[in-house]
């Protein structure tokens with residue numbers, strides 16, 4: 331419940347903060363269809379990304395802190411790849427590498443340069459591609475044969491960015507805990523082949539997150555929802571029969587289960603780790619009855635969103651965020667009833683609670699809205 335309250339609070343706060351501020355940089359360009367466009371830079375888990383730093387004394391944080399944040403950000407992506415099974419189907423030499431080595435100086439041997447408040451001709455040339463950036467990432471060289479790139483992350487010095495339409499705010503403030511890590515997570519996310527995906531660390535408007543005072547959200551890749559919807563992870567949702575469609579829902583469940591549901595029915599969806607199917611449970615708060623039905627998944631796909639995530643340069647796998655699950659439950663009489671689970675949906679200002687939808691005489695029935703979801 332505590333988590334739910336936090337969630338509601340966040341939605342309200344985000345509404346307040348949903349002004350149109352500057353976007354952070356992206357590798358951009360949806361019109362270039364070449365194989366490498368927007369694809370991840372670094373492959374082969376046995377290889378190490380050499381990183382050097384060019385730090386301005388007035389950046390706002392010292393070298394030690396910046397280095398620590400870069401290390402944490404790469405570690406978080408590493409953890410994400412492992413737990414979500416990203417690229418797990420590829421041989422090691424084609425998996426993304428997250429191994430890094432911090433060089434003591436920039437001498438040409440580096441693969442990635444972090445410019446913290448520092449600029450030069452190269453930075454300025456690439457900066458022209460972005461509008462008023464707080465940070466951006468640029469790939470300067472690509473070796474297609476060895477699946478390796480060179481490039482940089484540029485970060486604005488503290489309090490140097492004027493947000494569009496907003497005055498009187500010193501932005502960015504790298505001293506707010508989590509801000510630099512969040513910004514680095516985002517930019518490194520581009521390096522691993524992610525486009526912008528709203529409500530995640532890859533959101534287009536990072537100013538929204540950096541101005542928001544919640545350390546824990548800044549330390550998450552799945553900020554408000556999952557960037558990569560984990561199919562092998564355990565999932566649990568609990569909710570109530572949706573009031574708006576209650577009569578039809580009761581009719582539908584009478585057909586499915588062969589009996590009437592009590593008025594105060596609670597509905598839950600549970601998916602065990604590595605299982606494809608959900609168990610759909612209906613019970614009342616007195617536990618006087620319980621139906622367990624298996625919701626068999628027939629298809630899983632993304633909808634309304636076309637963002638490319640973890641784009642692999644070999645292209646054989648191009649994940650997209652997914653949020654619609656199709657399937658069916660088998661009723662007591664052996665008939666199949668189609669169901670749709672809408673999950674991981676955002677309206678740009680927050681996450682919709684997952685919805686379970688059924689069909690009665692061809693008409694869409696919202697069966698349940700879930701208020702509690704756990705990854």
Ligand SMILES: [Zn+2]
Nearest residue numbers: 354355356357
């Ligand atoms: Zn971006």
